[in-house]
Amino acid sequence: MERGKVYRRHQAARYKARAFKVSQRWWGGKAPSPRIVGLNYATRCKPCSCYMCGNRRSLEGPTRAERLSALVESEEWGSR
Numbered sequence: 001m002e003r004g005k006v007y008r009r010h011q012a013a014r015y016k017a018r019a020f021k022v023s024q025r026w027w028g029g030k031a032p033s034p035r036i037v038g039l040n041y042a043t044r045c046k047p048c049s050c051y052m053c054g055n056r057r058s059l060e061g062p063t064r065a066e067r068l069s070a071l072v073e074s075e076e077w078g079s080r
Helices: 005-026 034-042 064-073
Strands: none
């Protein structure tokens, strides 16, 4: 089933409303500027990439799937 322009606009409006609500919480209930709301909408309301809310790979190294893939590609896998 192909979704049309109306559906995409509806989804964008939903995401923008969510970004506005999240921005309000971050800014202590004050109405955030349209620029802040736009940034939150564009980044899917991810505040930053620090160790608490960012990508875990930067601290913990590669994921299990990435380690397995590297093992398969290496010569170590074929020598077993």
